[in-house]
Amino acid sequence: MFLCGYKWTMFMAQTTFLVFIAANIYPKAWLMYPASALCGISRAAFGTAQSAYVAALGNSNESDDDTKYAVNKYFAIFFSALQSSQIWGNLISYIILQNDPNNSIPKNVTLCGANYLDSEQGPSARITKQISYKT
Numbered sequence: 629m630f631l632c633g634y635k636w637t638m639f640m641a642q643t644t645f646l647v648f649i650a651a652n653i654y655p656k657a658w659l660m661y662p663a664s665a666l667c668g669i670s671r672a673a674f675g676t677a678q679s680a681y682v683a684a685l686g687n688s689n690e691s692d693d694d695t696k697y698a699v700n701k702y703f704a705i706f707f708s709a710l711q712s713s714q715i716w717g718n719l720i721s722y723i724i725l726q727n728d729p730n731n732s733i734p735k736n737v738t739l740c741g742a743n744y745l746d747s748e749q750g751p752s753a754r755i756t757k758q759i760s761y762k763t
Contacts, residue, residue, distance in 0.1 A: 634681035641674035682706050 632640070644666050651663035686699035 634677045634684065637673055637677035638681070641670040641677070644670040679703075 631637075648663045648667040651659050682702050683699055686702035687695055
């Protein structure tokens with residue numbers, strides 16, 4: 629019937645997402661392209677298993693007359709929670725990262741990330757820039 633079931637398909641797909649996240653630690657083209665392809669292929673299996681799992685839940689908990697409405701209800705709840713996570717996650721990030729007027733420490737965010745230069749930090753900074761603009 630099923631090769632490994634809905635739950636295990638989602639679990640295995642998420643492990644490939646972790647492989648992609650780990651590949652970003654050492655961002656080189658020879659590593660990122662295969663990790664991206666693996667992540668994209670597993671995302672297709674993940675989305676299919678996710679929708680099939682929600683449909684199976686809707687079909688199993690209601691009588692035959694209400695199956696269509698139950699599946700629609702389960703999908704509405706699922707996608708409402710899924711899409712509202714974008715709002716809640718961004719709201720939490722905004723609250724945590726907003727500027728505090730009582731903070732006396734000056735922040736120069738123009739020197740963060742790819743714009744970080746060792747030469748501007750003085751000779752005591754022994755950090756080397758490992759991420760290039762090309763990746």
